[in-house]
Amino acid sequence: MARGVAFALALLLAACGGSASTGTNTSNSYQGKTIQLGAILSLTGAGGVYGPSSKKGMDLAVEKINNSGGVNGAKIALDTRDDASDKIQSQQVAQTLFQQVQPLALLGPTLSNSAVAVHPLAESLKIPILAVSTTGINIVPNCNAPSTVPCTYVFRDSLGEEAAIPANIKVYSDMKHPKTGVLMVANDDKFSKDGGTIVAGTVGQYGIQLLATIPFPKATADFAPFVTQAVQKNPDVIFITSLGNIPANIMREARKQGFTGQFLGGNGFNTAAVSKAAAADGKGAESGSAWYINNTFTSNAGFVSAYKSKYSSDPDQFAAQGYAAILILADAAKRANLTFSDAAGDRTKLRDAMEKVSIDTPLGPFQFTSKHDVKQTIWVIQMDGNGGFTLVKSVTPS
């Protein structure tokens, strides 16, 4: 079985020539070496909704690259450690990883509020760190905000809400011209608050009047009173920025209370789990996503089928971003002319090479902007009412 998978992967790889590991223009200094990477992910605790997917995507990519000759002959080794969704542990784990395995680069952490703590640490240690799931404000390049000194070692391959939410609102406005909206936003975590701030700052451009902003604590047993407050305003659109299952709870309650308008949101909508939990109540809810499962271009189709055969389940956006992250680092490592003896020098070389990454990933053609943020197509998707998504429109980066 394992050999069968490996064979299939090799075929796949041959099919998508030009991907990370097929380069041959190498110095042989890579042969037999190990490219050590470290990942800090939330595998337990509240971030356990996202972290395990990221890990699966990364493991799949590492396996694929190593089975097809590695990076110019060097194998990738990935040490993934759990931060228990806790900011303080996240920082500790980053430091321990840095010291114990001397990685060439770090990936993660999963949650935005952990990233705000870990990224500046990586910056001060001068090790490249690639965020794979964080979408909040002040992740890149201003990880030192309010200081304006840019962070030069911090990258992310996860589509920020600052790009995804406006794109989503624009696409919907161009089609349906809504006049009024209500914003429902979780008020006690960074990710949700950031999303709310972005929504509030965007709607005006499209002539949508925000009738009310309804903040709520995530630890709410029943969202009915909050939803009643929103529904009674009779808005065309309810914007929801929150984590976990909360968007689905709100959608369900709003439909029960007779709301017939549109739901728009951000990354909080983009997991199959949320779509599944919202079920029929979520049908048509739109969001801007970094990835769309049914995209048929080669790099995505290959990823989806390999993922399904390894894990017997569908990948999600976080798996795709984790997978892409390894491809990005492998590509950069391939071009970086690593010495494997000067760790600090290699990290800087890798950083420089990362800035010039231009590869095909399951997310689409991928590059970093000059600010180390994602430059990729935004897929505006809507929930199909059965736990899946359909594509509304793709927005190419300007």
Add this chain to the structure above:
Amino acid sequence: MTQQVLNAIFIGSIYALFAVGYTLVFGVLDVLNLAHSAVFMLGAVITYSLVVLHGMPLLPAAVIAVLVCGLLGLLIEFVALRPLRRRNAPPISALISTIGLALIFVAIVEQATPGTFFSWLWQDGANSVRFPAGTVPDPTYHLAGLTIEGTKLGILVTTVVLMLVLGYVMRFTQVGRALRAVAENRRAATLLGINVDRIFASTLFVSSALGGLAGLLFGLAISDISPYIGRDQVELKGLAVIVLGGMGSIPGAVLGGYLLGLIEVFALVRFGGNVEAGVAFAALFLMLVIRPQGLFGARLRERL
């Protein structure tokens, strides 16, 4: 506004149902059972598992879930409480051992995904799920512009019925009298020939069965079943409820539940969501400062 009052009553029912079991253990054993929220969660998880993963109809699944939760109550008693009583440990240590159990229960569900050891119980890891449409009844009525959800109405009815039944049991039955005697004075009860250990065990069984029932009704009405529903959604609110009502008092827990529901919804409507967030704890704080015995608590217990 009428809709909001209705919302408040429904929320109050959820709080009350959770808090009844919580307060029962405190009333009889004098310990805060912090594993109660985990049992609440398991009530929902087990029902979901039986219905969705094992194709059982809702009613028998619910009965089994409630019984299993009752047995978990015995587990709490035998693993986390009785050994400490035997060793004469201070009540505070029961807080720690029940936290330990809660950690274990939550972690088991949180880490259960397809292919793992507990995949027969749960397959969605940290994610939240709901019963698929059609597997459980979920009617909604619209009356005079009001939305009334059948499942929430069900919680309301259950809460009221339960309170009446429990009130009857506590007041008029042999078991109830024994229970109250133990709650009143453990040593005197022993002298009267009451088997205190057995009373404790049955208290834990009943309390946890009620917690499981509350959890599965929550899962039905709110359509949110995840490893965290107990810990995040109801545990601390439950604490506020039993303080408002008077710790150890069952009618107090019910009334406290409705009171908290009303306070929260009023704060939301009048002052907005940011104020709503903290109001339960402000109310708890004030109640303890002004009237520590709560609305219904007859006396203060200060054993620690």
Add this chain to the structure above:
Amino acid sequence: MDFFVQLFTNPVGFYNAHELLIAQMGINAILAIAIFVTFYSGQLTLANAGFMAIGAYTTVIMNTYLPTPLPLDMLAGALLAGAISVLVGLPVLRLRGVFLAIATIGFVEALRLGVILNIPITGEGQGLKNPSPDPLGGIVPILISVPILTYLVWRLTHTRLGQAWAAIREDELAASSNGINVPVYKMIAFIISAILAGYAGALETHINFFIDPLEYSVTRTIQILTFAVVGGTTNVIGPIVGAVFLTALPEIVRQFAAYRDVVNGVILILVIIFRPQGIVGRGGLAIIRPRWWTRWRTRERAAAAH
């Protein structure tokens, strides 16, 4: 087990790899000392996460907007926590046992959800960036503070003040009838505890790039309680041992990966069952001692206090 292997075979590497963990042990040790002071005076207060928040937010906000030096900001944070503890203590210290515990939990959550989330200068739910963090240098003041504070509190428990606290803990009524002004002594313990917690919060900001309200929730306060109960509260060393052990625990059981919370829980239960008085010390809390012992000690202590 890698944890211990590295600790014993390569202590320098261990220190380098776990510097932040060790710093956190120090912070948690100070928090444990803070809760010990109230425990020692017979009060089960769980307000420490709230006072930490006050210390932390004060430090970061002053550091951001005022030209004052950092140590002054930290001192201000600790003192403000102490000042606010008077306002909190006046109404709640009349309560005892689990009622006091719950009232202080109410304070922690009301502060976090009701106050911090509603004041824009705190960054609300988005949290606050620390303008001058020093995660790897921040360990120095922590490692200096822990032994000093430990010594001070240990000394304190042997002064008249400490003896009065002990007398109150053993038997409040007897202490009161022996002329000890119970409310005043309780309040002093509460204030000292708050200042220590505020100081720990202030110190913690120094190793963090970012603070947010999630850190100062009931979860944190229960964690601090666990340090004290697991470590034992007979003397100040107990809670510190508890803090160090429980801070390291997630790292020690890391090889259990996904199920490490299960292992955490099992260890917690085992420790509390087999050492109900905590890892350190036999005495534990007053209630587990025979009655004659309590009365005898009280009389002796009360006599010594006068």
